[in-house]
Amino acid sequence: MYLKKSKRSSGRIYLSIADGYRDKERRHTRTVTIESLGYLDELQKQYDDPIAFFEQKVKELNEQKAMKKAPIVLSFSPNERLLINTDNRKNFGYAAFSKIYHELELDNFLKNRQRHSKEEYDANAIMKLLVFSRLLYPASKKKTYENRDIFFERFDFSLDDIYRCLSFFNKHSDALQLWVHEHIKSLYERNTNLVYYDVTNYYFEIDEQDELRRKGVSKEHRPDPIVQMGLFMDTNGIPITYKLFPGNALDKTTLMPMLRKIQHDYSLGRIIVVADKGIITGDNIWYTLSAGNGYVFSYSVRCADKEFKKYVLDENGYTYRGDSFKIKSRLYPREILVTTTKGKKMKKAVDEKQVIFYSEEYALKAKYERAATIEKAKDLIKNPAKYNRATSYGASKYVKNLIFDEETGEILESARQHLAFDEERLKEEEKFDGYYAIVTSEYKESDDKIIEMYRGLWKIEESFKITKSDIESRPVYLSLKEHIDAHFLICFISLVIVRILENRLNGKYSVSAILESLAKSSCSYIQENYYLFDFNNDVLEDIGKELGIDFGKKIMTLGEIKKILGEVKKMTFPLQLLDKNRKPESLHFKGLMGFFYPFLLQKSGNL
Secondary structure (H helix, E strand, C coil), X not given: CEEEEEECCCCCEEEEEEEEEEECCCCEEEEEEEEEEEEHHHHCCCCCCHHHXXXXXXXXXXXXXXXXXXXXCCCCCCCCCCCCCCCCEEECCHHHHHHHHHHCCHHHHHHHHHCCCCCCCCHHHHHHHHHHHHHHCCCCHHHHHHCHHHCCCCCXXXXXXXXXXXXXXXXXXXXXXXXXXXXXXHHHCCCCCEEEEEEEEEECCCCCCCCCCECCCCCCCCCCCEEEEEEEECCCCXXXXXXXXXXXXXXXXXXXXXXXXXXHHHCCCCCEEEECCCCCCHHHHHHHHHCCCEEEEEECCCCCCXXXXXXXXXXXXXXXXXCCEEEEEEEEEEEEEEECCCCCEEEEEEEEEEEEEEEHHHHHHHHHHHHHHHHHHXXXXXXXXXXXXXXXXXXXXXXXXXXXXXXXXXXXXXXXXXXXXXXXXXXXXXXXXXXXXXXXXXXXXXXXXXXXXHHCCHHHHHHHHHHHCCCCCXXXXXXXXXXXXXXXXXXXXXXXXXXXXXXXXXXXCCHHHHHHHHHXXXXXXXECCEEEXXXXXXXXXXXXXXXXXXXXXXXXXXXXXXXHHHHCCCCCCCHHHCCCCCCHHHCCHHHHHHHHHHHHHHHHCCC
16 A cells, blocks of 8 residues: 555645556556545645645554555445456365365376376366366366366466366376375375275166177166276275276176285285175185285175075074174185196185174165165066066066067066066065175184174265266266276375365364355455455364464455465374474475385386
């Protein structure tokens, strides 16, 4: 602010307090009147030296302004209108994700990989736009590009650059996943003694299949071509690595390729793999054990042999925990079939612990979930013309004499008159409601510990739900295989970042609540480079405390906002890393990465 002296046409001097600022819209300096004081000759009647008096006042106002204590005075015309296509809304919540993005040094990885390439686009800027948008405003690549001005970052690239950069991302996908893993291991002391594995699939709204996008068993019961994704996750629910498989690949065929990848590249030592019953095969068990690892797999009671079913239903050996939960276990040598190098099957014996437990709550849940399927089966029998192979999914197992046309998938006309409900099938299934079985190599662990290990699998199932609902990773509007893989790399990085934030908040808030709050943490340009914020809640308050970002200010200048966004790009450390006997500044991450960087280059083939 300064004392402005204006000479009027009458020759008199008029004094006012004015301020100058850089107009961010018109990109030039503007002057605004803060306070009109009056004509100098009239002010001289009130003050001995009005210029000295008001210059002192300006000095005090500037000091208050520097200390952010001066009131902000803005003036608006009641007739002021917005120009066509005006969009003054900006998101500020992405600052939280930017901080974690830079703590993982994703910017350094991309800049180093692009340093000797011929691409003119900025791969780091493109990755930031795609990741931040995927988390806060998920949309197609085209829509994301069109909405890029929602952030305060400078994104000086074209939509074509984004598509070209997807190939670059795909080229370095494996190395980037490894880079992220090493940083998480260093920053958060990642525990990988126990790892969770699961498979899901993502659909494509296309008619023709190709080598990757194939029709298979869709988790969402859709007829569209799909791709399969195998994902490893640590005990905190943070993803470790992923791999895509053709849509017609069976879940059980994906574990061994993923184990080879994680064992060869990630140097995890001995791990215990936790997975659902869709993964359990003799080959997977034998391969896991042969690599020196362990397993905790769920085991299908209904698909087991008669001896196992008899053991499950036998009341002997069960220990009751209250009236609604019981548990028992045994050490048991089980024969499994293993495929030889010549493709033949041979029997192998594995010593494993089998843990059986029953929950009345699970039994009631199974009965409730089956009720809708039974109703569907009965309707199918009454109205077979309404159904085909795809739409009868789940209900068909309760219908006798059901035959589909191999080409059309329709129920054969000749079979429609002979359909009947399979009561025996229903009774056999009901016998095992509430019973669950787990088989494991970790026979020294207690039954409760093994169940605890297995129950952690819900975290990876939740991660898949996050990618499909919150991050909206499907349907995928890409056709080139390398672009598809790059899309899922972006989803993977996004999931890692939000899971890290969720963990740093000690699981107090769901991922949905975190994403919704940060998306609402936005502001609007009002005047003189001031932005008005209109949302705050407990989630933002806790995120701000954890990351050192103030989400509670109602008004900030563009300079203040840019300062915060600049600060989050500087390397800082989570509290877990700090030695209690040393000052925080005694740790320097560049030195720490001096150890890891040659290792990472060697792994990726650049040395």
